[in-house]
Structures are given as C-alpha cells and as structure tokens.
Amino acid sequence: MDKELEKILPLVQKPARYTGGEYGQTMKNKAEVELRMALCFPDVYEIGMSNLGLRILYECINRMDGVWCERCFAPWFDMDEQMRAHGLPLTALESGDPLSEFDALGFSMGYEMADTTVLEMLDLAGIPIRSAERPNLTPLVFAGGSACCNGEPMAEFFDLMVIGEGEDADCELLELLRKAKREGWTKAAFLKAASAIRGVYVPSLYEPVYNEDGIQTDLVPLDGAPETVTKAIMEDFEHSVFPTNQIVPSTEVVHDRVTLELFRGCIRGCRFCQAGQIYRPVRARSVETLVQQGKEALEYTGYQELTLSSLSSSDYKGLSQLCDGLIDYCEPRGIGFSLPSLRADNFSMEIMERVQKVRKSGLTFAPEAGTQRLRDVINKNVTEEDLLHSCAVAFSGGWNGVKLYFMLGLPTETDEDVIGISELVDKVVHCWRENASNKARGCRITVSTSCFVPKPHTAFQWEPQVSREEYMRRVKLLRDTMKARSVTYNWHDDETSHTEAVLSRGDRRVGALLESIWRQGGYLESWSEGFRYERWTKAAEECGLSLDFYANRRREEDEFLPWQRLNMGVTQAFLLREKHQAEKGVLSPDCRHACSSCGAARFLKEGKCNG
Amino acid sequence: MDKLRLSYTQTGRAIWISHLDMMRMLQRAMNRADIPIRYSEGFNPHAQISILLPLSVGTESLCQLADIRVRRDVDIAELPRKLTAVMPEGIVVTGCWEDGAKAAELQTLEAQCRWEYETEPTEEQLCAIKALFERIELIVQRKTKRGEGPFDILPYTRLLDIRSEGKSVILRVLVSAAEPVVKPELISKAVAENAPDLAPAFVRCTRLKLLGKDGKVFK
DSSP: OOHHHHHHGGGSSOGGGGTOOOBTOOOOOGGGOSEEEEEEESSOHHHHTTOHHHHHHHHHHHTSTTEEEEEEEOOOHHHHHHHHHTTOOOBOTTTOOBGGGOSEEEEEOOOGGGHHHHHHHHHHTTOOSSGGGOOSSSSEEEEESGGGGSOGGGTTTOSEEEOBOHHHHHHHHHHHHHHHHHHTOOHHHHHHHHTTSTTEEOGGGEEEEEOTTSOEEEEEEOTTOOSSEEOBOOSOGGGSOOOSSOOBOSSOOSSOSEEEEOEESOSSOOTTOSHHHHTOSOEEOOHHHHHHHHHHHHHHHOOSEEEEESTTGGGOTTHHHHHHHHHHHHHHHTOEEEOOOOOSSHHHHHHHHHHTSSOOOOOEEEEESSSHHHHHHTTOOOOHHHHHHHHHHHHHTTOOEEEEEEEESOTTOOHHHHHHHHHHHHHHHHHHHHHOSOGGGOOEEEEEEEEOOOOTTSTTTTOOOOOHHHHHHHHHHHHHHOOOTTEEEEEOOHHHHHHHHHHHTOOTTHHHHHHHHHHTTOOSTTSGGGOOHHHHHHHHHHHTOOHHHHHSOOOOTTSOOTTTTEEOSSOHHHHHHHHHHHHHTOOOOOTTTOOOOOSGGGGSTTSOOBO | OOEEEEEEEEOGGGGGSOHHHHHHHHHHHHHHTTOOBOBOOSSSOOBOEEESSOOOTTOEEEEEEEEEEBSSOOOTTTHHHHHHTTSOTTEEEEEEEESOOOGGGEEEEEEEEEEEOSSOOOHHHHHHHHHHTTSSOOEEEEEETTEEEEEEOGGGEEEEEEEEETTEEEEEEEEEOSSSOOOTHHHHHHHHHHOGGGOOSEEEEEEEEEEETTSSBOO
16 A cells, blocks of 8 residues: 555545455556556545445456456545645555556536536546647546436536446446557547447537527537437346446445446436436346346345335235245345335335334335425325325334435425425324324424526426525425424525536536535535535636526527437427426326337337337 | 453554444454344344443544354354454454453553654653653543543553654553453553653554453453
C-alpha cells in the first residue's frame, strides 16, 4: 500500500472505505493486462458498493481476457481534504494505482446530483474535466446509467455515454478501445467509430441550436453521426450476467446483503416515473434461475440476508413460488429473507405475511397522491380501499406503523388534493384503532412528501415544476391539516428539488453551471454536507442562466427536447398520448391487461414483452 | 466439540478493518468456509464469535486470537487452510485448537513499534527516548469506556529493545494485556505529550505475541 496513503488513513473516518482488499475483488497481473478500466462511482464507498449495476458491470468487464476492471469511489470530505493537502491523486481500490494511468474511466450515473462529484473526482485524479481538454485517446472518460438518458448537462465533460444497459455495450466499447490503442488511433477517430455501437452517444458529434428566446431547437448530428442513439438492452435477460461471486465489503455498506434482480422494466406505467419507462421492455428471469442465483450468491458471500429488487417486485409473476423456493433455502440456515416495499394490494400482503413471520421490518406504501382523482392523473393504480385493506392486514398482523410516501406539486394538483393526503392519513390512523392487535405499543405513521421533479422520457416531461414558494406553501398547508399525534411528517427540501429539476431537463449550457458550482466547492451534493443552494444561484448568475427556465417552464408539445436524440424505447407519440390521458384524468391499463403500444417491445425479437 | 480457538494474522490492507467490521466479516467467512458456527438463542440470534484482544484500526498483528463455538465436530487440522481461502487480503488463519487457555490468564503483549521521523534519529534522541522509560512516571491522557483521564503507563510497560533503522526508531515493548490494558500506540502518544520534540511523525505498531501469567505464550 502507498506509504503516503497509510499516513493519512489514521486521520480520516472509516479508512476501510479507501483500502480495497475485500473478499471477492478481482486482481489481475498488470503485465498480462492490455487494457485497464476503472468503474467510478460518484458517491462514497458505502453507497457505491450497494449498487447492483456496478457489481454486474465489474463482473462483465473482468470476464474479458486482458482487461482488468477496478473500482473507484468518491472520497468523503475529510479524505478529499487530506488527499489534496498531501498531493495524493485519486486511485483505484484494487491496485492502488492512480486513475490517470488507466485506459478508461466509466462513471456510473444514477442520480443527477452526483454530477459535480464527477468533476471533483477527475480533478483529484489530475485529469482535465472537459472532454475537449483531453486530446489523447486514453484515459477515455465515459458514463452510463439512468441519469444519462438526458446526456446534455454532462455532455462537455464525458467523451461518450453508454445509453441503456451496459453489460454487452461496455464490453464492445472496450474491445474497440483495445483495437484503437493497439493501432494508435486518434481520439477523434475512435469516437467516430464508437458512435456506431448501439447505445453509444458521443456528445461532441452533436451541435445544439438555440433560438432567440434561448430555447433549444435542435441537436444537429455532425460528421455522419446517427440521427438517434438507440439504447442498448439485454434482450435475453434470463441468461445475462448476474454476479454470484460478489465482492463482500469489509466494512458495512448501505445494502449489505445479496440482492436478486427479478426483472427489468415495469408493467405499471406511472406517468411521473422515469425508471418505469426507460427500462422497458419488461423482461423477467425464471424462478429456477433466481433461486439458483440466490443460493450461489449466499454460498459464495456468506451473507446472512437476502432481498429482492426490481421496479415493482410484487408484479413478478412467479413471486409466490420464488418466495417458497428461497424460504426453503434460507430458513434452516438462519438467513433472513426480506421483501422490498410492495404495492398496497391483497396479494402482496399475503406474501409479506408469509415471508416476514419472524421479524417485522418496516412497511412502506407509496400512494403518491392524496385523492383518487390525482392518482388517476398520474396513473398510480392504487385505490384508497387497497391501501386501507393492506394497512388493516398489517395492523392486525402485528405491525404498529407504516410509512407513507406522497409527492406534492404533481400536475393538476389543487389544495383539495393536498388536504386529501391528511384525510387519507387520518383514515389510516382510524384503521389502526380498529385493527391493531396490540394497542399498548401505540401507533407510528410516518408521512413523507417530496416535490415532484418532471423527468425526461416520461408523460410529464413537458410539465413545469411548481415554484419553490408554492411547494413550501403546500407543505405548510399539509402540515397545518395533519394533526394526529401519532403522525410524523417529513418533507424533502425545496432547494434540492429545484436543482434536481434543473439538471434532469437541462441542456448543454448547464455544463458551465455545473463547473461553476464545482469551482465554488460543490461536491457530494446528494449529501446535505455538500449542498449549498447559494452556489447554484451564484453560478446561474455567473453563467447568465435562469434556474427557473429549466425547472419551472412549461415546454410546448412541439418543442425540441434536449434528450430527443436518445431513443429509450418508449416513443414520443406514446408519451404524448399518456400526457393527454393524464390531462383528462384517465387511467391506462398495466402492460399485462392490455398493451398500450409504448414502443419498447420493438427491441425484442418476437416483439413481445416477457413480464 | 464446542469451543474452538483460532489464531490469525492481520496485516497489509486488513489492518484498516475495525473491530466491529471484523466481527461481521468473521461471521460471513465462517459461512463461506461452511464452518457450522453456533448461534445464540433469542429474537436476534448472533454468531458465537469473540475476539480476545480487539485490535486498534491501523495496527498490525501476528498473534490475533478468536474464540468460536461450533454446532458439530469440524476437522481442526483443515480449518486454517479452509478459512484463509475465504478471507479478505491480509488475514491468514494460522492455527485452530480446542481447550484454549482462559482469557483471565492473559497477561502481557509483546509488540514492536516503528516510529518514523522526518530526519534520521541521532544517538542522543535514542538515549532520550530510552530515558523516558526510566522516569518515575509517564503520564498520558487515556480514553477508556469510563471516560478520559491521566494514566501512568510505566508500571504496565517495559522497553525490551530499542534501535534505529534509517529514519525510524524500532522499539520492542512488553505491555499489559490484562486490565489495565495498554495499547502499544499509547506509548508514542505519551512521548508526544511529555517530550514533544521526540514525537514521531508516523507510527506503525505490530503485535508480536501474547503471554500468559505463567510467562509462556498464551494459547
């Protein structure tokens, strides 16, 4: 281990974040490696190591001969400070080598608020932050993940982005980079060739055009670049890589357990939900494969906990058999099996009771909106009756509290809808009184609201976010009407919601804003320790940009959208249909009841989803 | 077969694993190696593993001991190899036996401290360090579970050997491993508090061996 690193480790919190050496890490002989890749996660170790996508890609890339993939996470503030004070560059965990020596850095972008962290990590590695300032082929700096479905805010920093699922696309890209490196290609030649790979978006090959009002009117493909970039997907999800030989962190991480991925995509189609759209088409794994993967991963890692993950796990067709299969394995071995938050319907509660007969972990429901009218607008197909029934089952089964998630500021929301939340909560409290098996323990209801952030590739991508003042007024209205003592109310702050809205639908000019925020010290902004709204307003002033222009402006239906060249599967026509249905307050069926022709099924050979 | 004692070394990157993380890690490693560890009864069953003298973060050890309880007989000769194969880098299980000595028999720890300086230490500095151990008392502020307070380390610390090596001073010490336990890192802290000009820039301690009340290696 580096001597300088050893000297600063005693000075920082949780040094095990920075040392690597965990069981299950992949070590290769540098002399036999032709291409070195670092998977970079723009958040701390505990968050990054909880990310299943990162683990999948680590496995995929390390299966390539002659390619060694390592990991790198963002240092916490104390470590960042020490590294700068001692002139230590950012290094990869496995080898301890500086990132600047790598051929490729691939950033995992799941959340927009991590954008400035990328800039800090590059700078800490001694690598220029802008793509144009990196003339050489290597290190190639690229990104992937759901936040890339609008690539524009980070377009000037990344050399390219992999849109969609990276398992095959990343490997194809690295294979091309290996060839380019062998044959001494220029960076420009490589980027041009890379743009032909499905899922690869090379921002420098597209030129944004704005009108006199500052509204983007086009993103012109240059030099024969594709008109649209179609996301990469794993058509055969049943057989796509799931790492059962996972790294077991030597220090506690957020999700410290085996997580099984049941399916990709979602049959529900909630109109505010980006994940529900961009991961389509729906593809499921078989029960047998999942049980086998669960057993193998538990045996390899020694974990004592197992959970399931998908966008809506209770929609998995074989959930009942899967639970039986996993319980049969876990119970005699003392392995805890838990379910993620489920839909508030009968079927889910029946499974929940069976799985969680020993330990009662928290129950979370997300009705999202307080009235049926608004739930219909957002296509959240849960009724008050469903919710109260699920709560009744839970309370009579020994649970003494639930968590309820709502959004404020949804399109068409009125004060009646806001007050509807507290009315619904009152009914849940009443339901507890009627059904609680043990009233002596008291009742704990936690209500959380966040401010709706309109997202690209959703039916609400044209909608304005409500102003910060209006959101806080609605928070106050709700707080004033929610009187029950057993209810705790938490709300997401207006400032981060506003900045999220700027980034999620930002155009390429937002890059300058990000750089300015980072230069003012913005880093790890998804943590309250790293976020200062004043930096954003100051940066906006400096760059001559308006945050409200991005967050609070209604887009016309025929307006060009900065993410329009990225084809995520669902068509613009479908999203417009959904927008109009929302305006009429009409529900759309889930994919199993009827196909709404979203367009994603084109990506599958038979043209049919496998939900 | 019920109680087993394991010895292991913790060096390299593994010295940054905290005690709590180590306990979690050991439990998972036992599962990986298919060692039938016993669990406590009760609502939140936990694995029956305990580490005899927990290691401070950043300290190396060539003589760590842990006790485990098993549900059925295991091949003791095979266990160290099996367990080492599933350990993170830097942890090597060196032995396993039944009937370990009682923890109350544990008396002292022999350790090596490497104190690094900015410049090569002179003969005078070496003598000055040695002289510190010959004082009547050497008081250091010590933090324990019961709070912080002054503590004289000398009755519980013996200097066995001191020499210089490049820019470092290498000390071999014997410290108390029974109540009151003196961590070898505390010695350099005592130096920093009593003779700041002798304080090293960087310290790396290594536990060498544990000794029992009978003066023999504690097993």
